[in-house]
Amino acid sequence: MNISAFSKHLPVVLIAVLIMIWQLTTQVGDRSILNRLDYIFYDWRAQLGAFFAPHNVGDDVVLVDIDEDSILHEGRWPWSRTKMADMVAKLKEAEATVVAFDVVFSEAESIDFLSPESVSVPLSQEERVLLERLAKNWRADDFFARQLMTLDAVLGFFLHTNISVQTGVLPDSLVSPPPHHVLIRAVGHTAPLPVYHDAAAASGFVTTFPDADGVIRRTPLLMEENGKVYPSLALAAAMAYLLLDDIDTSFVPVGDIEALSQITLTDLPVNTDALGRVLIPYQKGRGQFRYIPAWKVLAGELKAGELNGKLVFVGTSAIGLADLVSTPFETSFPGVEVQGLVAQSLLSGVFPHRPVWEPGALLVFQILFLFLLMWVFADRRPVAMVLCSTVISLLLVAGNTAVWSRGHLEFPLVSTLIIVQVIFGWYLVTGFISEFATERRLREMFAQYVPPEHINRMLDNPEHYSLEGDSKELTVLFSDIRSFTTISEQLSASQLKNLLNIYFTPITEAIFRNDGTIDKYVGDMVMAFWGAPVDDPRHREKAILTAMEMQAITRKISTVLSVEGLPHIRVGVGLNTGVMNVGDMGSKYRKAYTVLGDAVNLGSRLEGLTKFYGVDILVGENTIEGVENIVFRFCDRLQVKGKDVAIDAYEPLGEKSGLSIEVMERLKQYRQAIQYYRERCWQQADDLLHKLQLEEPDCRLYQLYRQRIEQLRNTSLPEDWDGVFRHTSK
Secondary structure, rough: OOOOHHHHHOOOOHHHHHHHHHHHHOOOOOHHHHHHHHHHHHHHHHHHHHHHOOOOOOEEEEEEOHHHHHHHHHHOOOOOOOHHHHHHHHHHOOOOOOEEEOOOOOOOOOOOOOHHHHHHOOOOOOHHHHHHHHHHHHOHHHHHHHHHHOOOEEEEEEEEEOOOOOEEEOOOOOOOOOOOOOOOOOOOOEEHHHHHHHEEEEEEEEOOOOOOOOOOOEOEEEEEEEOEEEHHHHHHHHHOOOOOOHHHHEEEEEOOEEEEEEEEOOEEEEEEEHHHOOEOOOOOOOOOOOOEHHHHHOOOOOOOOOOOOEEEEEEEOOOHHHEEEEOOOOOOHHHHHHHHHHHHHHOOOOOOOOOHHHHHHHHHHHHHHHHHHHHHHOOOOHHHHHHHHHHHHHHHHHHHHHHHHHOOOOOOOOOHHHHHHHHHHHHHHHHHHHHHHHHHHHHHHHHHOOOHHHHHHHHHHHOOOOOOEEEEEEEEEEEEOOOHHHHHHHOOOOHHHEEEEHHHHHHHHHHHHHHEEEEEEEOEEEEEEEEOOOOOOOHHHEEEEHHHHHHHHEEEEEEEEHHHOOOOOEEEEEEEEEEEEEEEEEEEEEEEEEEEEEEHHHHHHHHHHHHHHHHOEEEOOOOOOOOEEEEEEEEEEEEEOOOOOOOOEEEEEEEEEHHHHHHHHHHHHHHHHHHHHHOOOOOHHHHHHHHHHHHHOOOOHHHHHHHHHHHHHOOOOOOOOOOOEOOOEE
């Protein structure tokens, strides 16, 4: 691609580069329009991938749901700690491996079930003292804590990024972060009471961060507060399930920071972003795990060992308890199921993720893709561009969705789709402008030469037509008014102009009607040709039909001229077919779309010989080839002045269907006479020609051949006499 060719693509390259820069600069924040569009595509792709390539999330996780029915059965939330203790006891009986609470127990029970205040009947002093002693050992919080210690319980806590309140006890730091990490930093927390912290096997934060549109698509596995790093509830629960006390983390340097890239539980690496977040592997709306209503657990409907080997999350789907979040699949998704999804994926090691190298790879892909698009869209017709744009966009979406569903890799696609549409739009608009300019140019170039139908056909494929020179087989027509000099001397300038206008208009219409191209008008002469600029396999036939129509028009015009007091006119028409040079020819000051060559000159000579042979139309031998619906009469085998090659010349008599039997019979006799003439049977030829002359006295051909026979009778002819008549004047 040279510099001149590339320059016309430069604007679209600059636009694409600006989109790429926009994409790179908006990856830091998620409130940009580009990221909002990416969110929409992310949700749509997640739904599409789940529909076409669903995969089982696993069955290690079970959810105990404090749902609307449970609240109806057991009373409003929060439930008493004794009831929660009863739930834990029932889960232990069902042999749950780990029980994780998506609930924060940060406040003490306000009324203990053994305190004097909890008794509704009057108590004596002795009874009150006894109850107070019992309550010290059987407080509800202590009772619940002792029950938690009977199994591996994981409790939740909140980490606040904008509230500096600090209540409850946090677990020990899970890892020691590098000094320049970019994990999400908290400034406060709301954690379980010390009694619960001591009783639980582990704890993790339940804080989630929706994207700018309010949808939860990713969640942090690690967060930092005061230099200490804490796990999420899902991570803490998975670690308890796998009997792990710590994890391996991998931080990679990115400029001046160190970005978290991976967390490893046993041999299951989990890829994260720099902030320690993972994409939540939604497969559908709620119901990806087994849900057990909490009231059924409390009612003892679980069988012994029913939850053996299960990681149980206790949470709520009740509308009034404010733990419903918006996801790509629905707007009221239980937060506890989000924790379950993340924990299950941590156990299986299957997480969709955006690779660390994604920005660079995407940039390289888009640069290469840009040049592919330039090649695809450049110089295409609008319909082809629309088709290409649609196919390319569908292929990009299909490929991106396949990589997401099968490879669990997440690549942003909106910026690439925008590049496709921008480039498509650019070339479509410029294509329309160019097409309009091409149409205008073609009309300006050819409107004066060819009929409108030709121009419309040329506009369908404008790239196939130009004014550049070409060499091809064409048929040329020359028409001249006989004795025009004498006629013009008899007329005033106004009368002459009127005569030519009356003549040229219908003649031109006839040429256009038969798909001819006007070459020029010179005085009374009309020059036209067929087969260019639009190819026409019937150029011979159409040119001959035009010539015959021109003669019919001339006869009608003569009648009109006589009415207006103008002289009658007759025209001679010469036609010839051959290879000609066609194109826009002339000087830089003036050019014309014309034809040149020996075949053109011969057509002009044939027109000049029509008067000599007494015919209205004279056609060269190449012109009658393949024209079967028109009857021709042989005129002569002649050689024009300045040419060494002889040709046969014919007069078209008309279409076969329009000729009478008498005409066909005379033609048959005439052909026999010409055969006698060529065989030097002079007497037989003369007798037939004399007979024909009596029947058709106005035909000059009969008289011409009888004169030749009279001369040749007494002439000693060479053995190789070929009957060629050599003209010595033009």
